[in-house]
Amino acid sequence: MSFVLIKNLSYSYPDSNIHAVKNVSFSVEKGEYIAVLGSNGSGKSTLAKLIFGFLEPDSGTIEIEQNENPIGFVQQHPRYQIIAGTVERDTAFGPENLGLPQVEIKQRTQTCLKQVDLLEKSTEKTQTLSLGQTQKLALSGILALSPDLLILDEVLSMIDPISRRQILELLDELNKNGTTIIHISHDLDEAFMAKRIIAMNDGKIIFDDSREKFREEIDISTHIFGNLETSVFNRNYRIKQDKTTNKEISLFLENINFEYKKEIPILKNISLAFEAGTITAVMGKSGSGKSTLFEVISSLLAPTSGKVYATGKPSLALQDAESALFENIAADDVAYGPENLGFTGKELKERVENSMNLCGIPFEKYKDRPIQMLSGGEKRKLALAGIIAMDSPIIILDEPSSALDPKSRIQFFELLQTLAQKGKTIIFSTHRMEEAMIADRIIRLHEGRISSDSNPIKIPIDKSNYVENDRYKKYSSLLDNLRNISLGDFCLKKSLVHNMKPHSKILLFFALFLSTLVFQNIVLLSCACGISLIYALLAKYPVKKIILRILKMLPWILIFFAFQVLLFKNSPQDKILWEWNFIKITDVKFMLGLRMILHFVGAMICISVFSYSIEESELVDGMKHLLKPFEKLKFNTKTVTVMILLVMRFIPILTEEASHIVKTQIIREGIKSAKGLTGKIKTIMPIIIPLILQTIKRSENLADALEARYF
Numbered sequence: 001m002s003f004v005l006i007k008n009l010s011y012s013y014p015d016s017n018i019h020a021v022k023n024v025s026f027s028v029e030k031g032e033y034i035a036v037l038g039s040n041g042s043g044k045s046t047l048a049k050l051i052f053g054f055l056e057p058d059s060g061t062i063e064i065e066q067n068e069n070p071i072g073f074v075q076q077h078p079r080y081q082i083i084a085g086t087v088e089r090d091t092a093f094g095p096e097n098l099g100l101p102q103v104e105i106k107q108r109t110q111t112c113l114k115q116v117d118l119l120e121k122s123t124e125k126t127q128t129l130s131l132g133q134t135q136k137l138a139l140s141g142i143l144a145l146s147p148d149l150l151i152l153d154e155v156l157s158m159i160d161p162i163s164r165r166q167i168l169e170l171l172d173e174l175n176k177n178g179t180t181i182i183h184i185s186h187d188l189d190e191a192f193m194a195k196r197i198i199a200m201n202d203g204k205i206i207f208d209d210s211r212e213k214f215r216e217e218i219d220i221s222t223h224i225f226g227n228l229e230t231s232v233f234n235r236n237y238r239i240k241q242d243k244t245t246n247k248e249i250s251l252f253l254e255n256i257n258f259e260y261k262k263e264i265p266i267l268k269n270i271s272l273a274f275e276a277g278t279i280t281a282v283m284g285k286s287g288s289g290k291s292t293l294f295e296v297i298s299s300l301l302a303p304t305s306g307k308v309y310a311t312g313k314p315s316l317a318l319q320d321a322e323s324a325l326f327e328n329i330a331a332d333d334v335a336y337g338p339e340n341l342g343f344t345g346k347e348l349k350e351r352v353e354n355s356m357n358l359c360g361i362p363f364e365k366y367k368d369r370p371i372q373m374l375s376g377g378e379k380r381k382l383a384l385a386g387i388i389a390m391d392s393p394i395i396i397l398d399e400p401s402s403a404l405d406p407k408s409r410i411q412f413f414e415l416l417q418t419l420a421q422k423g424k425t426i427i428f429s430t431h432r433m434e435e436a437m438i439a440d441r442i443i444r445l446h447e448g449r450i451s452s453d454s455n456p457i458k459i460p461i462d463k464s465n466y467v468e469n470d471r472y473k474k475y476s477s478l479l480d481n482l483r484n485i486s487l488g489d490f491c492l493k494k495s496l497v498h499n500m501k502p503h504s505k506i507l508l509f510f511a512l513f514l515s516t517l518v519f520q521n522i523v524l525l526s527c528a529c530g531i532s533l534i535y536a537l538l539a540k541y542p543v544k545k546i547i548l549r550i551l552k553m554l555p556w557i558l559i560f561f562a563f564q565v566l567l568f569k570n571s572p573q574d575k576i577l578w579e580w581n582f583i584k585i586t587d588v589k590f591m592l593g594l595r596m597i598l599h600f601v602g603a604m605i606c607i608s609v610f611s612y613s614i615e616e617s618e619l620v621d622g623m624k625h626l627l628k629p630f631e632k633l634k635f636n637t638k639t640v641t642v643m644i645l646l647v648m649r650f651i652p653i654l655t656e657e658a659s660h661i662v663k664t665q666i667i668r669e670g671i672k673s674a675k676g677l678t679g680k681i682k683t684i685m686p687i688i689i690p691l692i693l694q695t696i697k698r699s700e701n702l703a704d705a706l707e708a709r710y711f
Helices: 042-054 088-097 102-115 130-144 161-176 211-217 219-226 290-299 329-339 345-358 376-387 406-422 473-485 502-518 522-538 544-569 587-613 616-633 637-667 677-706
Strands: 004-012 020-027 033-038 059-064 069-076 149-153 178-183 196-201 204-210 251-263 264-275 278-283 305-311 314-317 395-397 425-429 441-446 449-453 578-582 583-586
Touching: 004 042, 004 264, 020 042, 020 059, 020 204, 033 161, 042 059, 042 069, 042 149, 042 178, 059 441, 069 130, 069 161, 088 102, 088 130, 088 149, 102 130, 102 161, 130 149, 149 161, 161 178, 178 522, 178 583, 196 345, 196 441, 196 473, 211 219, 211 345, 219 406, 251 290, 264 290, 264 305, 278 406, 290 314, 290 583, 305 425, 314 376, 329 376, 329 522, 376 406, 425 587, 449 583, 473 583, 473 637, 502 522, 502 587, 522 544, 522 587, 583 587, 616 637, 637 677
Parallel strands: 033 178, 033 196, 069 149, 149 178, 278 425, 278 441, 314 395, 395 425
Antiparallel strands: 004 020, 004 059, 196 204, 251 264, 251 305, 441 449, 578 583
């Protein structure tokens, strides 16, 4: 029997009459290395999900030879696969679920992180990683399972060339040692690492043979990859750009510095100018600062120092295309930006139709298509169409070709050349040299600095014709708050509380926290708050931070107190302290309000100090220690600790999603300054509704991620 045997497999997504996979049959022998190719929407990712078991086929069968080692599946979207809050714990999560000894878990974790070049970041929070680094982490977490069958879906699309080559060599080595690999890819180099190639189109297999035979099938190769000889990436066929000098400078950055945390700079003294009608490629290793630079230019981040000047508002296509889409129907999402700019009727429809057609997602075919039914590449095209529809003079694109099939990449970069000829300023990031070579200029970043610039442009002295791009001033506090919540409060310090053992930290916290809630006597409650304050001082928690948090929550406390004053009935024995019309503040109500304030202050101090002094891994380890005695009673302590881990992880996930939604709304002019209660409600609704939908979606993704790690 074959290792994997697939017979007459078909599948269509719910509420769709279109088959994503149609009557597919093939077998996989143990130790094979297979590349699966095809254009966006051809059914590759759906096939991978069917093989792993995420989806149940409508018809047909999948038979997989059972082994001791699990099946490993790395999906296309990296952020959806991260479970833990720190890099090391996320990679260790799968081996822990397999019940391996701690020594082996640690060894596998360190080995896999080293293989993907993340060992130096093992103690860092997963939210601080770039999308390329997150893609490496998702791969590391599955490699740590040591699977017999490894299914990879576009897992190297956001990774820099050096790391990509190292990972391809690793996959080759794994295959030589017996691992069966099914690698879905749009890249020729990745495809030709495999000995066998399967090509798909419209849900069907159109080719299944050796890589040598695939090279001979010119028609199939051209269908998938386009004609590379006559493409925009071939030097001899490029559209000749207007190379005249002294073009108008449309955007410039003056001494830009940026840091998320003090003394950890991300961008360092960057000064750049960009000309209208030109294309600039920005290159650099994953985590070099490309995405941060683009968000500073687009006013999503406030620079620590320096200024950004522009002749018009830049529009940014975010690297994470999934998070940039929040409408249900494709055409509605593209229309969102132009609608906010005031376009309606025929003019709006023309913008949407033209943009979708230009980005290779034809309006007539896709206009009514639910976004959740689109492939990763189709979602990327739709997100790009939404930015093109804004018709901004400055267009910034963060890894725009990620998840696009080769033919679509060619069409898209031809579109960029057309937009540049119309006077647009185009700036994009890429890891591919053939893409960078179509640009008029290549800028390289290394550790937040400009390491090279092929065509440096002098920054203008006269700034009178430019507007400082400081849109961030309206929204920076909101985005900063979301970022801070996502990153959490933990701070590595040497203090009496920090140095305690994890289970002791947990016990101390619960003792103090419960005392601030249970005590009703004012004296005892005041003592509990006082002890909580001592707890904060012993943890070296900034007193100023406590005061600011209390002041921020004070209006809400006063509102609750007002409700109590209005709703709590007076007794004849109560002493009236203050009276106005029907409102009476009695001694009982005053003491009730005072108790409420003390409960809140004490509890808030305890929670703040606890999150400040314990990191996620310590919390999980501490809970394991405390629950260990219950294992003798057959109590499933592992589930409890994992649930704690997921609760801690889900709060940052939701704030991360909220941050992405806010960014997209800002870019597409969805958030506007509003006055009055009605205006504020109108402002917040575009954030709340997509966040609810994303919460449901992320819950489903998290369930899939747990299943992929064998929880």
